[in-house]
Amino acid sequence: MPCVRPRAALPHVARAPGVFVRPRGTVFPSSSASPFLGFLAARHTPFQQQLNATPRLDQLRILGVRYCSTIRMSSQELESQPPSQVKKYLQQSHDRIFENNKRWAEEQKAKHPEFFTNLSAGQSPDYLWIGCSDSRIPAEAITGLGPGEMFIHRNIANLVCNTDLNVMSVVNYAVRHLHVKHVIVCGHYGCGGVKAAMTPKDMGLLNPWLRNIRDVYRLHEAELDTIEDEEKKYDRLVELNVVEQCRNVIKTAAVQQSYARGGFPVVHGWVFGFKDGLLKDLEIDFEGQLKSIQKIYNLTADASEGS
Amino acid sequence: MSTFADPIDRIVAGNRVYAQTTAERDPNAFEELSKGQAPEILWIGCADSRIPETTVCHCKPGELFVHRNIANCVHADDINAASVVEYAVAHLKCGGANAALSDADLGTTLNTWLHPVRELRRKHRAELEKLPNDDARAVRVAELNVHQSIDVLKQHPAVKRAVAERGLSLHGMIYDIGAGQLRLLEEAGGKKGNGLWSPANK
Structure with missing residues (x-):
């Protein structure tokens, strides 16, 4: 069994600004990222030459931290490359993670020698986060939390379905065993899952999963149908989806019983906006929702560790 | 550790700091993010709070598509995980x-969810009994669980198609919390030393 991958198995290079334009834009555009200036010279270098270039890791400083980055290619661009280049690209985009991880681990250890020893002792997070799989919303980064502080489940369109053993196991473990104080369901505007659900199209395997979002629409049909602007309607559906998933969390026996016993967890519904990077609190009235839900879904009696 | 009385205030404040510093460093950051995502990696990890994937991999928002559940299980009949896939x-x-x-x-919930992992333990009882202690056994079970998840993923129709059509690769990794480091697992067949699935060798 190999231990940690040896460093620099293959050369890494910085992403060359503007050379390979990704179809839907790059994250953190290089045009305004001055740390990249040193690489502007590489702008017109052919792909293969860049791939073989030796990186100057000390220049790869973005947002105050160092990243080992590779040139990004879209799937279309990749398909037009010869097999040897495709293989190289796959190797590099893979190795980059290990490079970054190793550097991160070294930095943490240098800053706090006990960091990993303390972490390996166990976890006692205050929060359970149920968010979307979308790569642009890394929960810990956008909330400023470090390792050990937030238990996280992420799936397509942050859904909480009562027959889904996957998410139910997460809620169960977080509430009954880790005793989290807050459960946060966080959606985001521009959610591809919500959009896909509202598209009149057969999505195969995704149909049953996305059906839950169509059901949210049906529950709020009267309100949504009055919104004429398509974009606003879609934004509202994202919010209502979060509200309904919060209700689904509150319907679980784990949350109801824990709250009856100790007064926690509290369930929150939030939406993340890419436009300003801020979280919007939908201000769900937890106690009010709990009360209305328990009229029908009360599971506080005869606890049997169920969902 | 925290100076906030309410843990919710703490992360709301954390988010404001994130939004402000990101915008200060790059005024176009959020505008670009709102255009869409094109991550190259799907991360299927444990829900454990000590492994925030974007942080431990030193990645930026937009780079890792993420699914996290208890013990990073991929069960053949789980539609939640099935809606996601690559690593x-x-x-x-x-x-x-x-x-x-x-x-x-x-x-009942966790018993059912962890049943396949427990079955794995029974299936490999002979090998596990030879290990010196329960810590070593837990490590081996975690590894076997990753291998099993990869096997399930390989049979997934969408994965099969992506492997054939665009060279999608599958990788098993283990994160060592005590060291903060990722370790790549060998493929079960031991075909490739570095574990990187190669389209050419398939």
Whole structure:
């Protein structure tokens, strides 16, 4: 069994600004990222030459931290490359993670020698986060939390379905065993899952999963149908989806019983906006929702560790 | 550790700091993010709070598509995980893997969820019994669990298609919480030393 991958198995290079334009834009555009200036010279270098270039890791400083980055290619661009280049690209985009991880681990250890020893002792997070799989919303980064502080489940369109053993196991473990104080369901505007659900199209395997979002629409049909602007309607559906998933969390026996016993967890519904990077609190009235839900879904009696 | 009385205030403040510093460093950052995502990696990891994938991999928002559940399981009949797919990542000292070492009653939900991991333990009983202690057994169970998840992923129709059409690769990794480091697992067949699935060798 190999231990940690040896460093620099293959050369890494910085992403060359503007050379390979990704179809839907790059994250953190290089045009305004001055740390990249040193690489502007590489702008017109052919792909293969860049791939073989030796990186100057000390220049790869973005947002105050160092990243080992590779040139990004879209799937279309990749398909037009010869097999040897495709293989190289796959190797590099893979190795980059290990490079970054190793550097991160070294930095943490240098800053706090006990960091990993303390972490390996166990976890006692205050929060359970149920968010979307979308790569642009890394929960810990956008909330400023470090390792050990937030238990996280992420799936397509942050859904909480009562027959889904996957998410139910997460809620169960977080509430009954880790005793989290807050459960946060966080959606985001521009959610591809919500959009896909509202598209009149057969999505195969995704149909049953996305059906839950169509059901949210049906529950709020009267309100949504009055919104004429398509974009606003879609934004509202994202919010209502979060509200309904919060209700689904509150319907679980784990949350109801824990709250009856100790007064926690509290369930929150939030939406993340890419436009300003801020979280919007939908201000769900937890106690009010709990009360209305328990009229029908009360599971506080005869606890049997169920969902 | 925290100066906030209410833990919710703490992360709301954390988010404001994130939004402000990101916008200060790059005024176009959020505008670009709102255009869309094109991540190259799907991370299937444990829900454990100690392994925030974007942080431990030193990645930026937009780089990792993420699914996290208890003990990073990929069950053939799980539609939640099936809606996602490319990489598989696990970690040592996994509460899920530890729990699967015994048959203690964890309640109906967790018992059912961890059943496949416990079955794995039974299937490999002979090998596990030879290990010196329960810590070593938990590590091995975590590894076996990753291998099993990869096997399930390989049979997934969408994965098969992506492997054939665009060279999608599958990787098993273990995260060592005590060292903060990722370790790549060998492919079960041991075909490739570095574990990187190669389209040319398939």
